[in-house]
Amino acid sequence: MKKFQVVGIGNAMVDVLARAEDAFLADAGVQKGIMQLIDMDRAVDLYARVGPAKEVSGGSAANTIAGIAHLGGQTAYVGKVKDDQLGAIFAHDLRAQGATYETSLAPKTEEAETGRCIVIVTPDGERSMNTYLGVTEFLTADDIDDAQMADAEWIYLEGYRFDGPESHAAFAKAIAACKGAGGRVSLTLSDPFCIERHRNAFRDMVRDHVDLLFCNRAEMLSMYETEDFVAALGKSAENVPIVACTDSENGVYILSGGQRWHVPAVPTEIVDATGAGDLFAGAFLWGLTHGHALEMCGKMGNVAAAEVISHIGARPESDLKALFAAQGLL
Template identity: 45%
Template sequence: MSFLPASADAEFDLLCIGNAIVDVLAPVDAGVPEAEGLVPGSMTLIDAQRADALYGRLEPEQQTGGGSAANTAVAASLLGARTAYLGTVAADALGLAYADDLRRAGIFYPTAPLDAERAGGHSTARCMILVTPDGQRTMSTYLGACTAFGPADLDERAVARSRMLYLEGYLFDPPAAQDAFRRAAEIAHDAGRKVALSLSDPFCVGRHRAAFRALAAGHVDILFANEDEILSLYEAADFGQAAAAAARDVELAVLTRGEKGSVVFCRGERTDIAAQPTTLRDSTGAGDAYAAGFLFGLARGLAIAECGRIGAVAASEVISHFGARPEGDLRALAGV
């Protein structure tokens, strides 16, 4: 039996909500993140002045419309899913380019750019992603206009007509966004849909642990997390303990473990999925791509093991090159 209920009336397979951020990817030498006062492998929030200064010291190799949930939406679309995205940008050149980029990728993106008053004087968000030779990425994020997202920015009709709603944990900082998450989950469940949450980052979990646990237990059907994030969420001593807690809280817990593959608990039943062999160049977007592949599989009514395999294929493609978006033919690689 498929995890998703039948829904012939669905307009979209997947609607993602997250921080609308322009990703700026730059290769750097080992030691540069520490020299910039950053914790390697983590995400640090910075202000506009720091963003401008850091950007001036980098040599970007790639700039794309991104943010975690947007990366998932794009990868899912490339696999053949009908996808939509909600996230706020400013009415500036970067924001207009962001919207155009997503729409050209086949994403339904109805969110209007914010005027100066709604944006609070902020420009469109940017994330500087420093990638060291070992493939590790360290992110410095200026949130800018994406922090304005709130319940008024929900396209309630699109939420109700999407088979799955996917919420990005990075967006959870502003109180208005938290309200939007809860309202969107309510709309989705009232329409008989499933709600997924990505924890995004262990530091993000640390800031909102109690709220995330309440959200997972009360509003979420599908939880995506890596090993560090799930350990942080449940303040667990080991992975097994954290995984068991997640399996109790949600119907479907999807837990990724890098080279160890992933572990999925569906209504208490465990499925282990192997990682796909690849050469790591840049780990940016690995979790986003995995979620896209997994959710695509759910939308097609596939078995959990097959959903995980497609997710692993998508993740392996993304980490094999520089940048968070797939470059190869995901449909051919995954055989879908």
């Protein structure tokens, strides 16, 4: 038996969550509903503009790993932070969830700082993310522990992490170590604009190495450069053993072995859409590593996503297992 059910690799960030009207986005030059990369000066300016905010450790794959740990799964995370205040917050929060976090810290002398994502939530629950990567951009193959990857049933790779000078080498090392020891690889596409920057690399990885692909409708269409959603799903299923594609209030489409399932979304009031896909993936992977059928994994993912969008922040505030039981999933 392996030590870890899932090991995640991604951008280690601290999320700065603030509410604002749509007019604020226009005034501040923020594009609604997507992730934009920003530099340190822009991060300082936006932070000053947003007013009261909530600071919590985040990052897409870290949220997924925290969700699995919340459910009692054995998890670990790899992502770079600096030996500074925000870096300490990130490490403490993740370990407090029960996840293993051992990535070496960037030294205090490093010019770049711990990454942060300023998430502006509008009244409709949509989130507009402004990301300063900081030191997390410089994750390298040296940060990947072969033994840890080999001791994982699954690794979970964050598409956002493709932005970085040595990220592809780090992913390649993790994949080789995991698959060499009989493990499997999952990938989340993260964002349509991320796909546009790295489409060929994504396609090669998906075709050659990925066993489980997570994405949403917009990412799927971007990946296969089409407006035909059904056709895009079909293409992905030709390349990947398992595909889980979320479609907002329409639920999730799961494809595997020539079969297709549609799992309706769980109705809920959207307060903050941040982390919906992250927690969907976490619950899905938890279900998968605990022997549940794919359709059931999709149901669990939808319950977790509904919970996290019902409040501010990308970490669960309710007992997910209790919610699964209430829905008859356990």
